[in-house]
């Protein structure tokens with residue numbers, strides 16, 4: 276004999292299960308990418324990509340070399356869960372994925388901290404990849420950084436010169452600390468005839484990334500960037516951290532920053548690196564000759580010979 280009460284409870288339970296599956300399945304599958312070509316786990320990263328094998332080698336070794344360099348200059352990356360990295364070869368695949376994942380305002384790539392997922396359209400260049408990985412690196416410290424530092428620091432790594440082997444397969448050396456020409460132009464437009472104020476930068480909920488990057492670059496050129504990061508990691512507020520590291524008061528630092536911009540705009544360096552570059556040793560040598568560049572031991576970057 277059928278127990279009616281039991282049957283009703285079962286129907287209710289199954290109905291709840293069906294509704295739950297219908298409701299949660301798209302959410303679970305939201306960031307799933309099934310038509311990738313290769314997958315490779317390495318050094319805390321879990322790469323998925325539809326790039327060609329050659330391009331993937333470059334992308335993979337770029338991430339690994341960046342992590343090595345970052346850890347040497349800033350802090351070791353400790354994380355129990357691997358970072359998933361989706362590397363899309365072009366707009367078509369990337370846009371299709373973003374539509375499914377319902378990602379907004381992510382033209383070139385994004386980092387989803389809750390998912391431990393980084394998604395990049397590599398057609399936009401390698402700069403976005405390093406920008407987004409920097410957000411991940413910062414997130415491993417469990418510190419809430421002010422927006423100007425978070426975005427300025429990530430944008431700082433967008434421009435680089437690196438070396439690849441003769442077959443152009445493996446990245447084995449990177450240098451950072453270059454101007455970003457279009458961001459520098461934006462700084463000049465925003466500044467106009469007035470002075471950039473640090474209090475404005477520190478108080479903005481959403482900073483202007485080009486201004487934030489410019490101040491980070493200034494701090495880097497003074498050799499104070501690792502110290503500033505350490506101070507912010509202690510929980511010091513923006514003004515306190517900057518004054519402690521520069522050992523000066525805010526108006527003095529502000530004036531020096533503005534003077535540095537005035538000097539920088541007169542140089543070729545601020546226009547040099549339109550796109551990040553990966554060169555073989557020979558290509559790098561030729562490029563330096565053509566552009567009259569020398570290696571600056573002090574700044575750890577290639578700089579333009581003055582007056583040429």
Ligand SMILES: [Zn+2]
Nearest residue numbers: 406410426429
């Ligand atoms: Zn960012």
